[in-house]
Amino acid sequence: MRKIVSIILLGIVASGISLSLAKIPxxxxxxxxGTHYINEGIKETGATNIVTSVVVSYRGFDxxxxxxxxxxxxIGLGAVLTASGRExxxxxxxxxxxxxxxxxxxxxxxxxxxxxxxxxxxxTPGGGFQGGAIIASGFLLIYLxxxxxxxxxxxxxxxxxLGGLAFVVIGLLGLVFGEYFLFNFLPKGTPNTLFSAGxxxxxxxxxxxxxxxxxxxxxxxxxEES
Amino acid sequence: MIFIVxxxxxxxxxxxxxxxxxxxxISAVIAxxxxxxxxxxxxxxxxxxxxxxxxxxIGAALTAAIFIIAIRRTKRYEE
Numbered sequence: 001m002r003k004i005v006s007i008i009l010l011g012i013v014a015s016g017i018s019l020s021l022a023k024i025p026x027x028x029x030x031x032x033x034g035t036h037y038i039n040e041g042i043k044e045t046g047a048t049n050i051v052t053s054v055v056v057s058y059r060g061f062d063x064x065x066x067x068x069x070x071x072x073x074x075i076g077l078g079a080v081l082t083a084s085g086r087e088x089x090x091x092x093x094x095x096x097x098x099x100x101x102x103x104x105x106x107x108x109x110x111x112x113x114x115x116x117x118x119x120x121x122x123x124t125p126g127g128g129f130q131g132g133a134i135i136a137s138g139f140l141l142i143y144l145x146x147x148x149x150x151x152x153x154x155x156x157x158x159x160x161x162l163g164g165l166a167f168v169v170i171g172l173l174g175l176v177f178g179e180y181f182l183f184n185f186l187p188k189g190t191p192n193t194l195f196s197a198g199x200x201x202x203x204x205x206x207x208x209x210x211x212x213x214x215x216x217x218x219x220x221x222x223x224e225e226s
Numbered sequence: 227m228i229f230i231v232x233x234x235x236x237x238x239x240x241x242x243x244x245x246x247x248x249x250x251x252i253s254a255v256i257a258x259x260x261x262x263x264x265x266x267x268x269x270x271x272x273x274x275x276x277x278x279x280x281x282x283x284i285g286a287a288l289t290a291a292i293f294i295i296a297i298r299r300t301k302r303y304e305e
Contacts, residue, residue, distance in 0.1 A: 049276075051276045052276075125276045125278075125279060126275075126276060126279050129280055130279040130280045133279075133283030133287075133288065134279075136288060137283050137287040137288060140288065140291050218292075219288070222292060222296070223295060
């Protein structure tokens with residue numbers, strides 16, 4: 001009985017969503033702001049990757065909120081997991097030679113790729129969040145392969161805080177040199193070169209360090225507990 | 227092109243259904259990671275490489291790892 005009712009309810013919801021979505025024309029610009037970003041984005045921000053110019057420049061304040069949400073989530077997880085006091089890590093057998101060697105070979109490549117992704121966030125697809133997540137997956141590989149290695153929790157917290165602080169300070173410097181928070185006060189340079197787009201790469205480097213150390217810290221907290 | 231995309235969508239649906247059906251939670255996590263992996267390819271085909279990178283790193287790698295660590299702490303099989 002309950003299953004039949006839930007299927008009927010699901011059907012009603014699905015038909016409602018599909019009927020309302022069918023009314024929206026597909027592939028046609030519905031707002032002016034999207035066209036504006038595509039046409040004027042490179043000229044106004046100097047970043048050739050339009051997604052980055054929206055995320056960091058036009059909607060930079062939203063990104064600050066997003067970074068804060070991740071920060072609070074990491075802090076909350078750390079508080080919940082360490083509230084009972086750190087247990088001693090139980091002895092695990094070392095990883096096999098293949099896994100160990102593979103991890104040692106792959107880790108620097110993954111880290112360099114992550115750093116590349118967030119430094120070139122304004123030129124190529126990717127950015128601080130993506131690069132940070134790639135770096136964190138590199139640290140996950142350490143925990144799989146070299147189990148006795150640990151990241152320095154204090155250093156990771158320090159990098160995390162400095163990254164967040166850099167974001168806010170750059171935003172406030174925008175108030176000092178320009179007219180609004182996160183104002184792009186640095187020279188924009190020629191588009192499509194590494195040193196272009198003003199504060200966008202600086203902010204994305206800060207975000208990349210912050211997200212990478214945060215996610216690595218989350219993994220470290222979880223592994224330490226298990 | 228449309229065939230590849232529809233095949234990927236079907237694969238995603240199969241993965242999602244498998245994740246909810248499996249009694250072995252590790253298999254369910256692998257199926258959920260498969261959904262993320264296929265979603266990554268779909269995002270790439272739909273010309274959203276930024277989202278694809280985030281989905282690959284967070285959805286397929288980190289989420290699955292965190293779930294597996296959590297399952298190691300609790301029970302592997304669902305009753």
